[in-house]
Amino acid sequence: MNRTRIVRLRLSDFRSYHAADIRAGDGPVVLVGPNGAGKTNLLEAISLLAPGRGLRRAALDQFAARGAQGMAAPGWAVSAVVEGAYGEVTLGTGIEAGAGEVRGRRCRIDGEPVGSAAAFSEHIRVVWLTPEMDGLFLGPPSERRRFLDRLVLAVDAEHGARVNALERALRSRNRLLEEPAGDPRFLDAVEHELAALAIAVAAARLETVRRLAAGIAKGRQEGPEGGNVEGADDASPFPWATVALDGEVERALAREPATQVEDGYRASLRASRPRDRAAGRTLEGPHLSDLLVGHGPKAIPAAQGSTGEQKALLIGLVLAHARLVGEMAGMTPVMLLDDVVAYLDPVRRAALFAALEALGGQVWMTGADPSAFAALGGRAERLDVTPGRIAPAGTA
Numbered sequence: 074m075n076r077t078r079i080v081r082l083r084l085s086d087f088r089s090y091h092a093a094d095i096r097a098g099d100g101p102v103v104l105v106g107p108n109g110a111g112k113t114n115l116l117e118a119i120s121l122l123a124p125g126r127g128l129r130r131a132a133l134d135q136f137a138a139r140g141a142q143g144m145a146a147p148g149w150a151v152s153a154v155v156e157g158a159y160g161e162v163t164l165g166t167g168i169e170a171g172a173g174e175v176r177g178r179r180c181r182i183d184g185e186p187v188g189s190a191a192a193f194s195e196h197i198r199v200v201w202l203t204p205e206m207d208g209l210f211l212g213p214p215s216e217r218r219r220f221l222d223r224l225v226l227a228v229d230a231e232h233g234a235r236v237n238a239l240e241r242a243l244r245s246r247n248r249l250l251e252e253p254a255g256d257p258r259f260l261d262a263v264e265h266e267l268a269a270l271a272i273a274v275a276a277a278r279l280e281t282v283r284r285l286a287a288g289i290a291k292g293r294q295e296g297p298e299g300g301n302v303e304g305a306d307d308a309s310p311f312p313w314a315t316v317a318l319d320g321e322v323e324r325a326l327a328r329e330p331a332t333q334v335e336d337g338y339r340a341s342l343r344a345s346r347p348r349d350r351a352a353g354r355t356l357e358g359p360h361l362s363d364l365l366v367g368h369g370p371k372a373i374p375a376a377q378g379s380t381g382e383q384k385a386l387l388i389g390l391v392l393a394h395a396r397l398v399g400e401m402a403g404m405t406p407v408m409l410l411d412d413v414v415a416y417l418d419p420v421r422r423a424a425l426f427a428a429l430e431a432l433g434g435q436v437w438m439t440g441a442d443p444s445a446f447a448a449l450g451g452r453a454e455r456l457d458v459t460p461g462r463i464a465p466a467g468t469a
Contacts, residue, residue: 075404077197078435079119080161081154086138086146087167088114089461098454101429101436105443105466106458112439115463116201116409118151119437121166121178123199124191124226124233128409133168133178155197157404164193191230198227198402200395201409202388210375210383214363221318221364224394225281228401232277239274242267243355246342250350260346267358268339272331275322275359281397282318282364285390288397289313289369310424311389312382313369320362366390385421388413392428405434414438414445423448 084093089111104112113128120128121136137145150167165181180187182196209220225232246263249255293313325334341357342349349355366375368386375386398406408429414422426448429436440446443466446453455466 074399074433075158076433076435077155077157077404077407079153079197079407080156082115082119083150083152084115084118085148085150085152085167087118087136087149087151088138090114091138091146091461093463095456095463097435101438101449101453103443103446103449103453103455104437104439104458104463105441105446105455107441110458110460112458113203113411115458116203116411116437116439119153119407119409120199120201121151122153122155122164122190122193122197124189124194124230125223128201128203128411137168153197157196159196162196164196166190191234194230194402198398198404198406199409200227200391200398200406201411202391202413203409203411204413206387207380207384209387210366210378214361217364217366218360218362221278221281224285225277227394227398227406228281228284229277232274235270235274235277239267239270239360242270243358243360247349247354250346251353261343264339264342268335268342271322271338271358271360272326272335275318275320275326275362276331278359278362279318279323279326282316284401285394285397286316288400289316289393292393292396309389310421311385311392311428312371314375314386314390314393315365315367315369316390317365318362319365320359321357322359323362384416388421388425392432395432395434399432399434405432408432408434408436410436410438412439412441415440415442 078099079097082093082095082097084090087093093115095115104115106112117127117129117131126132134145137147137149139145148168150165152163152165154161154163163181163183165184166178168178180190180192182192187193206220209216222232222236242263246260246267249260249263322334322338325337329337338358342355345355345357366386367373368375368378368382371378371382375383378386395406395408414425417425422445430452438446443455446455456463457466
């Protein structure tokens with residue numbers, strides 16, 4: 074497996090940074106500073122090297138730095154020199170100054186334009202964990218679908234485009250259903266496209282969940298000596314998770330060929346028009362599916378675990394996913410951990426550092442207390458972050 078790492082990160086008019094230039098070594102990169110200093114902004118910049126809208130799912134105009142008068146900069150840019158299987162390449166994305174109305178960000182590889190950040194997946198894969206994910210198991214199904222789609226996107230760079238197309242098709246169908254005397258041929262055409270997209274999205278999610286469950290099972294069998302985080306011991310600091318996808322289309326795909334399921338879903342859409350028209354929305358499909366996560370050792374739904382158990386379970390799940398990404402992509406993913414270690418006890422903190430080292434990929438971590446990273450010793454490169462500035466520890 075090829076090791077991928079960011080050796081240089083440059084920002085221009087991005088969030089709280091009018092200019093920043095960071096060079097990273099071989100070990101973990103630890104960003105330390107007070108709340109609001111801009112640590113998460115740096116992780117967000119790296120997350121834009123993956124397909125999608127980054128770890129905050131922000132709109133493009135929210136990335137631009139603001140001046141003293143509160144005016145946003147006319148453009149912003151993120152550039153990273155990435156070292157991997159193809160040597161060093163420079164990946165860049167942003168909105169060019171003077172481009173006028175924001176229509177979409179531009180992406181380049183070694184200065185050459187590419188269609189989207191999906192093209193970056195040849196050179197880098199990014200996995201992240203943020204405090205906003207802590208309520209994942211207690212939140213609505215939509216949050217878990219979004220989480221799952223991020224997992225899928227890390228191994229299938231085109232998944233995001235399919236999900237977006239599915240959402241557009243659903244909106245089109247809902248609008249047509251609102252028309253009292255609409256042409257049914259238009260509905261037929263939209264539902265034909267909708268069914269194909271729905272099956273493609275559901276199949277990609279199912280495959281990722283299946284592979285993730287298999288990886289977790291393998292980790293339990295091999296234990297820590299096999300390089301897996303969960304280990305064979307059910308008392309592991311990061312308990313193993315059970316994962317499954319719940320939805321009518323997904324259950325059908327588990328039993329029948331995809332073409333048969335697609336035909337059946339298309340017929341169901343047609344038959345359910347009166348019901349969906351009354352509801353004002355499409356009441357069946359993968360846009361309503363849920364990711365079911367359980368606490369394996371206790372055999373309970375994740376939502377029934379304590380707050381600490383849920384956080385440990387989520388960390389274990391993300392680590393298992395990082396291993397899956399590495400195996401499928403043939404490269405170690407870059408991991409972004411935003412304020413994760415501060416709320417772990419010493420045992421879990423040490424277990425996390427050991428798990429990250431076993432993964433072998435580059436890790437960027439943030440925290441307000443430098444002592445939380447003391448166990449890393451000289452293996453980590455610490456950068457002190459103050460508003461608008463980054464410097465090696467002790468020089469800020």
